[in-house]
Amino acid sequence: MSSVSDTLQTIRERVGQVVVGQETLVERLLLALLCNGHVLLEGVPGVAKTLTINTLAKAVKADFSRVQFTPDLLPGDLTGTLVYDPRNHTFTPEKGPIFTNFLLADEINRAPAKVQSALLEAMAEKQVTLGKETFPLPKPFLVLATQNPVEQEGTYMLPEAQVDRFMFKLKVEYPSFEEELLVVQRMARAEPLLEINSIITIEELMQMRAELEKVQIDEKIERYLLRLVDATRHPENYDLDISQYIRFGASPRASIYLSLAARGQALMNSRDYTTPQDVKDVAHDILRHRIAISYRAEAAAMTSDDLLETILKQVPINV
Template sequence: MTNNKIIEEIKAEISKIIVGQEDMVNSILIGLLTNGHILLEGVPGLAKTTTVKTVADVIDLKFKRVQFTPDLLPSDIIGAQIYDMKTSEFKIKKGPIFTNLLLADEINRAPAKVQSALLEVMQERQVTIAEDSFKVDSPFLVLATQNPIEQEGAYTLPEAQLDRFMFKIVVGYNTKEEEFQIAKKVTSSKKEDVNKVINKQSLEDLRKEVESIHIDEELQRYIVDIICATREPKEYGLEEIADYIQFGASPRATIDMFKAVKAMAFIRGNDYVSPLDIALIIKNVLRHRIILSYEAEAMQKTTDEIIQKIMEVIQVP
């Protein structure tokens, strides 16, 4: 079976449960192919949790879900050292972080201590409990959902943590036809079961294929120009948005773009990166990494609008 056929079969199995939401599904697959964490933002009821669970089933990965709440403790996620009364010894009880796909549900409802507990494992793929460090399973991805910050009890995530997410996907409502299909599917007496398409080893093989995807040097420089334009917009003739940006995207954004465009080309069945691959994912990579100024917020500007303006000005090679 060719790699493109494998991706199509994975998507076909996911579509048995999930109707529409192609951008979310593609982004999760790119995250799996590149070891990139994904942040999913949207109102409740848009199948964010169901999508992650379905992907885990199709790729035969371990899956755990943690509901983030204001009273959550770091030990509830990473584990703790506990005293065993029978043996009169301390032992390590590992938390739900030891899995392949960790669904951090409503991540922006938890306190700062819990947010910081995730930082080490997201970057280093290891956790520290008591005095010992433990590697998490491979592959390991945090797939976090968050509510729009306008909702009660939701807070903005720290910039350092946001930067560790490869993508921020804004999950919107389904179309009217998709909504009709969802209602029919959910209320039907016939329940669909998904089949496992690949396993961990097959996923590792696909990752190696993604790494070999060709990206031309001109396109690499084009990506770097886009990132640099978020930091120094005036140097690229973007004076009109200069006052709207407080901080531009970090070097991690450039690294994630290089990885993600290769995976996007792979998912689309190509063995090389095209400008279209960049256009398809640029907002997902940058929207959470550009910090807007007070002027931008006062003018109700969004990071998506800033990225769009940059894309319009910088010449495609």
């Protein structure tokens, strides 16, 4: 257990030499690597979303692709297509950039519905269909996507089914004053130093995931995290007067991811057992995009994070 946490700490430190002031973001991205879960990053431009993902990908010796999502992007630009060979009168599959270990989907909400549908198959089934053939994606396969919550022109709402496939939705905030000073000192030069060497291989990453299977989670904690998820669907059962603010609650996939992420959090802290605090630590990042708030909540300037905070305070750990 300690060897895994030591390796992750080394990655944190190396990434921190390039990326300033995003410790929580880096921590969650490492947790996603450990749990094999897709990540959606939301933040205004210029807060190092793309830089952080690029740097982390370099820390793991794996295949990496970056696709800039635009309104004119076609599914074939992402998945690949069939190329006709006139000499043999056959079609040959030409694989696209999605055939990689880490896919950076930059500004994912700028692509139209057909592209999102193609990406959804890859995220859910870990495979891509070209013509009549289905091709498995490399292992591991992770989608690390970014989106800008401010600029809405030329963007498309992500389908609920696709949003639910993201294990985490992370909010990337502005750096503090002192952190931004360090950013300026590092980056305001003709050629900023952004290089980072590989720290672990794919094989070592898979070994770390095998360690995750050894982390225990008690049934009482499982029941606690299930109560948290159930409170997003039936808040009145927990004396919560918030049902008018919720259109629908979290799916069963939320319960699975909560359990997995809580165990991953324990492993990152060199423990082979899970605590209720581990569940609380990851609850916001796993549940915030799985709660659909109502128009009444929007009118009251209430977010899903506000509702989750109320749920975490009210739902008992032990019953």
